[in-house]
Amino acid sequence: MTAENAEQVGQFERWVRAGASVVAPATAVSAVLFYFGYVSARAQYEYFGIDVDTVGLGTQDYVMRSPQPLLAPLLVLTMLGIGVPALLSATRTRVAGNPRRARRLARACSAAGTVLACAGALLLLTYVQWQGWKLYALVTPLLTGVGAGVVAYARRVRALVRTRTPKERRPLLSGHSSDVLVVVVMAISVFWTTATVAQWSGRGLAMRQARELDRLPSVILDTRERLFLRSPGIDERVLEESPGQTFRYRYRNLRLLIHGNNRMFLVPYRWSASDSTLVVELDGSVRVQFQFQNQRP
Template sequence: MTSPSPDPATPLGRLGQVAGSVAQVVAPLSVLTALLFYFGYASSRARYLYFGVDVDTIGLSTQDYVMRSPEPLLTPLLVLALLAVVVAVVHERVRHRVQAALADAEDADPQVAASGRHRVERGSRQARAVVVTGDALLLVGVLLLVGFPSWGGWAYYPLVTPLLMAAGTGLALYGRRIARSLRPGQPPSGVVTVVLSVLLVISVFWATATFAEWSGRGAAREAARHLDRLPAVILDTTERLHLTSRGVRETALEPSEGQTFRYRYRDLRLLVQGEDRVFLVPERWDASNSTLVVPMDDSVRLQFRFLNDPP
């Protein structure tokens, strides 16, 4: 025996409605936050790895990664939006043609009905061709996936493989949908549709993650070409650092009463600031350079220089 549902007019019923509405909003927001976090993490990891820093040692928060996600996601989102517009326009035209062909096939005029049936058959052949093309692209993507030991070293492998799989599954799904619309009595293949849909989502996710990593590495290369655009830092320390990076100037500070800092380092730039440390790089890129990790405690003193651009 099932228990009766709460009356919406009662406080318990209103509370249930509010809880259901909150759940419908919170769940998508949680998924969206997780996706933004992952893509921000993938981009940041590739970016700081270029400078020899493991992003997990920086101590960035979830909000930091989420705030860093729009840059790598901008291009994929624009591409997906344009692709959605193209697909919507094409689908609208195809739908009108399918409806017109099916209506003519049921017309009382034998000539009109014959023309309609001919168009339905031609549309079915075209839909099967789309399905075969999609299956072929998907097969190539799967072969690349299976052949990872041989092809994994190809620079474009992590992008070409998911794009082939995404294009293949998308065409296969759409071709099957058009074929079913041309045969109204044909039962839908639910298992195949679910499997292809899951493959499509995974492939798009993989391609977006790859682009996020490439975007992070590209941003790192751009920053390395223009390190002088990063915030300029003057570092004072209590002990000599014995830096090996070229271009960093070291000077000894004159001893004085109460002065604990003995060395000053110039021509450093702030790469990123973590929770309890900062990461500094030389002002000019060189193959022998390294990233300096400085703890935020009493053993160091940081000064940030003004830009050389008078107001």
């Protein structure tokens, strides 16, 4: 192999490594966005009695739905990213010259963090008793994550003032191992909390939609057979027979909730406890008309 060829191969390898360093994080971010978008969409359409997997949404659809449920968690994490370094800087300034105060602060934070983390672990172990609590999926990861974070802060305070002496008993786990465990617990807690927020966001979006069903696209549906719809408020009329006319029934006061996989999911124009979602296959067996909005241009 000539020097020129070797140089070209080396340059190609560098390009591959650089591309891999970009593609891998991008893939991970896309996977996270897809997951939280899916969780939100699933909770949203469950409210209307629909399994979101039957809608046929694609990866891009779920990714596009992820910003809304992720907005609040990202703002909180951003504020923590700003506040934690500032807190550590203030701690370094105030306790670096007073080891006794730092020791008391570290013990207090360690005790408080342990109590919080143990409370979260207790909720995990008693899931059967607490599963009916509406706030369980939010309080449990928050207690565990905040507890782990406070413990990590206590360890950082000890490291800043170097309070450990050679005569101290060595911990069961090395400092590096325990730090890794704390980070893992915090990461899992953040993921769980964000998933809960995404689920609540989807359910909240569904309830807001249910209050404003009349704002969804209005649909007139013609069918060949009677549908025997039980949702109140839907107008059913029998069409007059005429040569070549194959559609016999017309339904009004329907709204388009979502369309996917060559199917329409229709709901009544007004919410009721006895409402149901109508699934219509667009295979030529029905005739669909979309109405203009009742607003003069």
